[in-house]
Amino acid sequence: MIGNDVGHRKPEVPAPSGPQRALIAASFVSRVGNGLFNTAAVLYFTLVVHLPAAQVGAGLTIAGLTGLLAGIPAGNLADRYGPRTVWLTSLAAQAVTMAAFVLIQSWVTFTVVATLDRLAATASGAAGGALIARAGGERPAAFRARLRTFVNLGVVLGTVGAAFAVSAGTRPAYTALILANAASFACAALIGLTRVPDYRPLPRPEEHHRGTVLSDRPFLTFAALYGAMGLQYQTVSLLLPIWLSARTDAPRWTVAAVYAVNSGVCVLLQSRIGSRVETPRQGGRAFRLAGLLFLVSCPLMALTADVPSWTAPALAVLAVCVHSLGEVWESSAGFALGFGLAPDHAQGQYQGLFGVCFDAGQALAPVILTTAVLGLGHAGWLLLGAFFAALGAAGPPVAAWAERARSAGRGRAGATDGRPGEAAVPDPA
Template identity: 85%
Template sequence: MVGKDPGLRISGLQVPSGPQRALIIASFVSRVGNGLFNTAAVLYFTLVVHLPAAEVGVGLTIAGLTGLLAGIPAGNLADRYGPRTVWLTTLAMQAATMAAFVVIHSWVAFTLIATLDRLAATASGAAGGALIARASGERPAAFRARLRTFVNLGVVLGTLGAAFALSANTRPAYTVLILANAASFACAALIVLAGVPNYQPLPRPEEHHRWAVLSDRPFVSFVALYGAMGLQYQTVSLLLPIWLSAHTNAPRWTVAAVYAVNSGVCVLLQSRIGSRVETPRQGGRAFRLAGLLFLVSCPLMALTADVPVWTAPGLAVLAVSVHSLGEVWESSAGFALGFGLAPDHAQGQYQGLFGIGFDAGQALAPVILTTAVLGLGHAGWLLLGAFFAAVGAAGPPVAAWAERTAARASYGRPNEARCSAPPGFRESQTS
């Protein structure tokens, strides 16, 4: 019984037992590696490999756009052959491509390896999402919220660890970071292999096809909304640091402070809030609330340019605290709707499209935020907040639309063809 096993506790955070524990530990390990590498990646490619920054940007753009192509095909493979097999394959590919970065010497090799890495990462998101859906148990929202808490914690610890390589600024130091990230993928794969059952594919209705998700208009609409709302992540990681450095008198350490506050709020509140957002209807309301919180945080960020130097850091921390609370509600909505609107037999395909939408939004975010928002100054911040509020307001109607569409589809099929489980239930048959 779930209530009889307290599971493992790490720093006060409860980790459930069984497959859920394995998935949380595997995700935590791989995200520590991501934090190690992502913090120093650009510096490695420019200062150690000696690629011009512009060429690195072009290569990463090519890799990012090409990587989007793997989402739905990988999801289909996960639905057809089982998500664990596909996810293990993608983790092995990521370990190999990451290790290959230590031997590149040209832009062509860099772009090729980066592209293969992004293809594997996108495929991993689709298959991993399908595996999470199958292992979610009786309280899927609570599990997913706890999973994201440990993912955030892993990134924070990896980022702190990368500081040693950045201070050394030598090729061996960067090489250690890259190989550690490669090892994290290999370790995650071993943990999943040992601790997660090989869930068998679920039976599919006759009308199912490889691109069925694209005909699910409510889900496609939500993916578009979530991709647009994803601009909020780079509002903190990209836009605000530039604003604080170029438009305010805030001390340089303010940038580090807002990063720490953002990470801390997400780690501390994700499980508590996310466990309360279970159904698509609750997800729609959470999405709306997130937009309203961003509507408050964006003007506060703009005001940091208009206050004395001793006030700017405090105002920036307040703004990021509000924004981070919105991030927690937004990610909780993404879990509830991204998983809850997908039929169980096609979770891989749906998670593939969900990842494509999010990644596309992240690819466009730097251009939008640095040109439209920074170019307009204070007015740009106000428009950005209004944009988030408008996108969030669409959450409840889209969730209601999706539920109506699912109900009509269910009534149109005979009982034996209804493959989707009721909300909160995940079949757990293993081989």
């Protein structure tokens, strides 16, 4: 079991430090804004700006793919000049680009603004990941789990708030959402400027270069696995709602119930479970467990089309409970391996690549899920569950491979720290 390796560790979860509280607060504020905007974005672009849905989709695709280019360069800048500077700059850029959405009138300007926004968001993710690593403290897993809990909670609150604007359906209401999201980035930057230390860059070994992460095969392998496993997020947010609407007689409120259950399970369990997944080895096991839970949840989702309308909501909620539990284990594994396998001096570069792989998976997810799974029906769901299970099964051997490679590297470098996956806690500047 996951918890076996931590049986001798102190069970209590330490209170967050000042920098940790600041990062939690900044992330929470910005995610409330994300929840406000993301819920209503497509409606704003199509119903208010009057862009055709196809053009909106094309613009977002261009923006998403172009945004991937910022990951590693922004991470390198964070490693070289300090993560806070790059993070604050990218948050400021996001505040500006988000506010600019209220001014767009054509597809060209929409695509340009969306692309700049995605570039800034990718840079923010890379630098923010490096900051999270630097502020990790003695129990980095507990901090990361608490951080993700508040991130999930922020999105939920933002989504609830957006419902009022969507129900109003007026341009002023949508404009208020967009400007509120822009303000959330500005507030997050202000919190970071005043309460997050300006960590000094860590010394880098002579063999380090701007593309070091690209030669780290174990990390590349896990990043690719995690990006592919990321299809599970849109399984709940995209695939299941379409399935419930098109293939079942479930009441319309079932989709809302699915979202609520997914969010609730993640908020309630993330800190409890995630704080137990600290080392890369534990992360590998958590990744495997997540795959097995998805293997169970996907067929349950498929079965909603084969039961009476009064049973379908209960079955969908059960499936989402199982799936959400898998999501908690999967995200915990991503934290443990994504941070634990990265060298302390190159967290920005590594988090940049990790984010690129995840974002690439999210960009491809709609096409894969709607064509392959919906096209094949029940068989598609079974194949999707098996796909997740196969990805999860690769977690433990990849973690072991990475730890062997790092042990060999420390031996060659004469390093003194013999505990893999532990990030040093540097002094703030």
